[in-house]
Amino acid sequence: MAEKVQIFNNLTRSKLPFVPVIAGEVKFYSCGPTVYDFIHVGNARALIVGDLIHRIFKTLGYHVTFVRNFTDVDDKIINKAKEKNEDALAYAKRFINECNIDMNELGMLPATHTPIVSETIPEIINLIEDIIKNGFGYVVEGEVFFHVPAFRSYGKLSKKKLEQLEHGNRVEVDDKKKHPSDFVLWKPAKEGEIFWQSPWGKGRPGWHIECSAMSKKYLGETFDIHHGGVDLMFPHHENEIAQSEAGNGKTYCNYWCHHEFLNFGDTKMSKSLGNVVTIRQFTDKFGGVVLRQLLLSAHYRTVMVWSEQAIERAISDVERIHKFVIHFKIAKSKNVDSSGSDELTGKIADLVNKMKKDLSNDFNVPGAIAHYFSMIRMINRDYLDEQLDFSHKKKLTPDLIKAIEEMTLLTKNAVGMIYDNPEEVLKTVERAKKNISKQEQKLSSETIEQLIIERKEARIAKNWSRADEIRKELDASGIILKDSPDGTVTWSYK
Template sequence: MKIYNTLTRKKETFFPIKEGHVRLYVCGITSYDYCHIGHARSALVFDMVVRYLRYRDYQVTFVRNFTDIDDKIIARATEQGVDSGKLAERFIDEFYTDMDALGVLRADIEPKATEHIQEMIDLIQDLIDKGLAYPAGGDVYYRVRQFAEYGTLSGRKLEDMQAGARINVNEQKEDPMDFVLWKGAKPGEPKWQSPWGEGRPGWHIECSAMSRKYLGENFDIHGGGKDLIFPHHENELAQSVGANQCAFANLWMHHGFVTIKDEKMSKSLGNFLTIRDVLREYPAETLRLFIFSTQYRNPLDFSETALQDAQTGLDRVYDCLAKIQGLMQAAERDGGVANAASSLIGQKDRKKIESLRQRFETAMDNDFNTAQALGHLFDGVKVLNKACRMLAAQQGSAEDLALLEQAGTTLQELAGLLGVVQQDPVQYMQAKKDKLLAAITLAEEEINTLIAERNVAREQKDWAASDAVRDKLLAHNVELHDGPDGTTWGAKA
């Protein structure tokens, strides 16, 4: 398995520190608002990573934190006239509601910053003792210039960063580049006791403290969005390596942004859609398929068209699996086992079907390339649909049916690693059919009368009248299908 490491800027063969056991830390939400699609991507990417690692027989210890004390939380609570702790708890609950709706697995450990103040104080004291941090006027700052590796994760040079840095009037830094570890208490803000006076932790220190507590000083993978590389993860790395005097995370994974018309989706820009906005219009599996249609490191452009394409793709997989189930049931009704003398499925198609799992794994082992993995699944659907058509037209062999049944099971299992196609295919397709039929706004008698009118127009070669009837039916969500046995109708998809 190869994974792209942000720290080294290349794909690396993955070897966990302890054989067979992966320790993973992912930065979670700052809980002051509803989650948007960018949060959904982060949660789903690492949900997929955990599912796939476990599929590959790794034991995984997955830690994802909650930032429940922060400037943004305090500002929102003040704006709404509520307690900041209660506001944070409310949006942690809302996070769980959204994640459950998306089918995201819970992390093994989900620590909150406010429950780990002592661990942060201990870590800050370690840094002070090593000369890497200093108290100043009730605050504590990290001495960036004392950490020679600062900038290695983001690829930034200290001299370039210094140009834009400055010291605010109320700060007492030794250097503009130094960042805060502990903030002295301000009137009306939450505060805790510390050796440097009352105050609260800075944002960056919390993940260093919580990852050290639950995963140890050196662990396997640290993950998050690309927006966290600098300054959050850069500062985490400086804190942890500085305090522990050993490697921090061996591998750093960062997913790309969700964009709308090539502009990053964010709350500050006001162009974000909440997870709930999308789930009101589309099922969770559709959103998941859309997100995994792009490899996690690449930007993902959100659009209505892309979601509709994902819905069409999802329906195609379910339809294929429903056809396979139908063939199995028909074979049972007709005597249990098909008895054709030889296989109807050609060698080339058989090879594609039999190699589906291996091709999927190869794609996923290449830096979790879900886009390529889905391509293999859809290629499998294409071949399986072809086989279903042949076996529906004429009885296949027992070997054909066994291959088809196993392929259907494999297809659904592999799709499950992405959290999609987890419903019963026959029930899914029936529900879709029922929904489409419910959208038809004409009685069956009216539809048949209009089809009869169209047939007369077609016999008279009055194509304009024929098309007018077809258009009228389409306006009522009725779609016509002309075939050798005449015209049939169904609900417009």
């Protein structure tokens, strides 16, 4: 029996019990990357959150069909390939391979299907034909548009009203469009560009239509969960809904999950991080296991701030976890009382349940991980030893070993933070520690107190931007401020 799951559904902006189309099954789609270069480190969050949803459902007993696409036909790809004098599809293929290497390094499970645009053209054309047939699309000089006003419920996900869009100046003006919000389903190929034959002439698909066609091909007309970055909600996801529901005449997707940004904005990058832009550059220096741990530390619906402190914390967490795995393995062979029983077994069984509860509560991964760390703390204290000298430690018992193994397996499967080769991971940790800047300037407590007073004065003067600046400055130096209702401010190191 699969565990019951609650999901924050952006269609309703509320947390709801998850009711799949088919009991015990999850049909899940996640918008994948456009492969015009190595993947930016900012894309890692999308990849990891998709992987977590996939893993958590599997671990909780569901049969999951997970589709993540690669956009291999796109202006950026065409232009980059032209610069390099390469065939556009071959160029994209190269970066799909690189992205697969990155995903492997990040400890991701393979998706069930990873469709690409260039292999989905017949399905895309069929869907566009249905949209036109049903009265939602029109053709102007070989270009096909979706007519947004014809789709009455447009805006149901992003909560934007068509009238607002009409008057906004963000919508591009195009003489061929009947309405400024109308968007392209198929565009004619320019001279020398890659194209496919279609009922409307030689051309290629617009961006939004690929996800509608790919999800239909592998998940059916109505599926359970769609995931992507919050920046894709409008217009991309709104347009996906319009296309699919107009073409198929059925509800497109029941639950919409969006992850928040990875925020690089207000962080001063030190020299050691300043030139880290792609996932590959990060993993070369710090390892995929560290990037994964870093991304697991924030709930998917909170903005995550990219900082050196956060990376340092992830490095030490990775070290702690994998040292535990190694020490436990050794203790299991050296320090066991095979006839004993231990009251801690029940406590760990409780932690297993708490972890499942967190995982099924809108994928609360940070909460789930905290239970694993609780277990590590308890076992390290009484049973394990850095120096592998167990003489002053309690002996493990068979039922305790079983409980620890169950907890470890659950954590490994559900969040993927325990890698298979802990000794190798510790080598990565050593490399990461060398590469992270050690010359961080620690602020003295006098300086901190001085800044707190300055912030207080700025607030009294209603100079909010200065007050905020000081808070951020302290935050970047690893200092957290806590404002009490009575006006006093206390601080601590992160």
